Amino acid sequence: MNNVNYKIIEKISVEDFIEILNKSTLRERLPVNDKNRIKNILDNSNLLIGAYLNQNLVGIVRCVTDFYYCCYISDLAVYVEYQNKGIGKQLIEEVKNKLMKDTKIVLLAAPNAINYYSNIGFEKSENSFLTKV
Template sequence: MPLVYAQETEVSAADYIACVGASKLGPTRPLGNPERLQAMLDGSDLIVTARDDTGALVGIFRGMTDWAWVCYCADLAVAESSQGNRVGSTLMDTAANILGPRVSIILLALPGAEGFYQKIGLTQTNACFYRDRTDRT
């Protein structure tokens, strides 16, 4: 089944929940809070999607960027039923093409996902720091 990859400006919380909930990223996101998810989607500068022939969302890249130097990838998720078909790497490549050669993409990998990011050519560093949120709902 061929997938359609596109930059989208409006993705619904319901689509996000269906896709991300069917991925390993799901347990780390507030899937029970559609209002917060919609705010996350609406606040994103770059959303790239992979949809199947029914229009169902099977993969998503969600990022925040200044369009000149860096893009922070907040989500790269592929529904488990679509994994192993280069969906994640195609989402990353599509985002990189939209951003252009002057913009780096930075992300925090889930534990255990480092091998995937190495396989698609991302550089790993140990100099990551973050301040965690206190509200996870």
């Protein structure tokens, strides 16, 4: 979509973040009913980029990064009605533009998004591990 603007988000309210999660496919994966946890998630992220259509936020990418070695994309959320229009792909390009050359980008894909990431140039990793505290 040509009329979408992308920019770094310095601050986003818990309510606005929850709204975009609820209007995307991430509502099942994040604790949208726990405002305190969402607040802490946002407070401890250091790169947020938004996609704006007519000055309305329709997509967001949330990252934790050192900008030089590794960037973890924690959330990529686009309103369902704006998916499959290149917004998510461009949000990832905007992240890449903020990182130094050769920085690794790591993410955990939702089961229904595995093919999406493969189609936009990500390689599936066989050497990662998960656990919970």
